[in-house]
Amino acid sequence: MKAHLPIALLTALALTACADNSPGGRAVQARHKQFKEIGKAFKDINGQLKERAPDLGAIRTDAARIAGLALHIKEWFPAGSGPQDGKRTDARALVWTQPVVFQQDATRLAVAAAQMTVAAGQGNIAGINASAKAMGMACKGCHNKFKED
Numbered sequence: 001m002k003a004h005l006p007i008a009l010l011t012a013l014a015l016t017a018c019a020d021n022s023p024g025g026r027a028v029q030a031r032h033k034q035f036k037e038i039g040k041a042f043k044d045i046n047g048q049l050k051e052r053a054p055d056l057g058a059i060r061t062d063a064a065r066i067a068g069l070a071l072h073i074k075e076w077f078p079a080g081s082g083p084q085d086g087k088r089t090d091a092r093a094l095v096w097t098q099p100v101v102f103q104q105d106a107t108r109l110a111v112a113a114a115q116m117t118v119a120a121g122q123g124n125i126a127g128i129n130a131s132a133k134a135m136g137m138a139c140k141g142c143h144n145k146f147k148e149d
């Protein structure tokens with residue numbers, strides 16, 4: 001057990017060094033969690049769309065979840081949580097200097113997700129596929145502008 005102590009100690013030190021408990025640092029951690037939720041829901045949708053008989057109820061739930069989260073994306077980027085504030089984040093400073101464009105990109109995702117929710121409710125597979133494409137373009141469009149690779 002003794003041999004493991006230095007490793008445990010180093011890990012604890014590393015964690016202490018990484019943890020940023022300032023409001024901005026906590027905002028970065030919180031939004032990473034939210035984006036992971038969005039990413040998981042989107043992945044689940046695309047997985048369903050590859051099935052011969054997609055689970056429309058599951059797609060509808062995931063789409064509604066993304067639509068709900070997308071409405072709040074902008075709130076996840078408060079002042080003090082950007083790279084310009086020394087935070088460890090993949091967000092570009094542009095998020096804060098071009099807030100209107102950023103909001104438009106978030107809205108684009110919310111709209112596509114809402115359209116998918118409707119299409120899933122109607123059992124409209126073509127509509128679901130079209131909105132999946134629009135959602136993918138919304139993610140990519142925003143990431144290209146506002147996120148580091």
Ligand code: HEC
Nearest residue numbers: 032035038039042089090091105106109138139142146147
């Ligand atoms: C309005 C802009 C915007 C939209 C739309 C958007 N993202 Fe992002 N996303 C970002 C930004 C900015 C970051 C970087 C956040 C950070 O590092 O602080 C990010 C980060 C992420 C991450 C990484 C999270 C982590 O733990 O590092 C994932 C996964 C992700 N987005 C998935 C998606 C998916 C999937 C979609 C579409 C369904 C999407 N995003 C739509 C702006 C957006």
